[in-house]
Amino acid sequence: MTFETPPDAVVAETPQLARPSGRKGLVIGLILALVGVVALGGLSAYLWSVHSQYVAQNEQLRDEAATLGTDVATERARVEQLQAQLDETAAQLETAKDTINGLANSEAQAGDDRQALIDVADGLQECASARQDLIDHLNESYKWTAASLAQREADITTYCKKVTKAYNEILDD
Incomplete structure (x- = not known):
């Protein structure tokens, strides 16, 4: 069975969603564009501010780094000078020790x-005393035997030679 629609029958139309009018869409688009431009402007201003602060901070840090570099170079030169003085003083101390020793x-x-x-x-x-004693003995030779006088002279001569040898050794040193 087929149903045919009667020609005179009124077909109900499907309801259409309401569309904004062209003017309303344009206004909304402009408002959205304006909000976007303002947001981009604010973001740009913020980024420019951050960039300026970064550049200023970077310049300050570079100046401080240059100052610290100069300070380090100055201190290194001072340390090298002090080390040279210390080395010279140590050498002088060693010389003084050697001299004192x-x-x-x-x-x-x-x-x-x-x-x-x-x-x-x-x-x-x-x-000298022993030789004088020998001379005194010789002057009284009648009291002594010839052998005892000869032995006494030999002992004195040996002793005096040892003393003379010791004296000469001292002079040679």
Whole structure:
């Protein structure tokens, strides 16, 4: 079965959504465009402000870095100068130590040499006294045997030669 629509029948139209009129759409578009332009302008102003602050901060940091670089270079030069002075002072100290040790050794040697000379002088005095004693014995030779006088002379001569040898060794040092 087929239904045919009667020709005179009124067909109801489907309701259409209401469309804005062309003017309303244009106004809304303009408002949206204006809001977008204002937002972009505000964003641009904000970005320009941030950029300006960044540039100023960057310049300030560069100036501080240059100042710190100069300070570091100055301090390095000062440290190098102080190190050179320290090295020179250490070398002078080492030289002074060597000199003091040399003087101390010389003084000790001089003390030893002085004592040795005193001992030799004492020995020479004893030698002179012993020879005088031998002369006195020879003057009274009748009291002594010839062998005892000869032995006494040999002992004194040996002793005096040892003293003279010690004296010569001191002079050779």
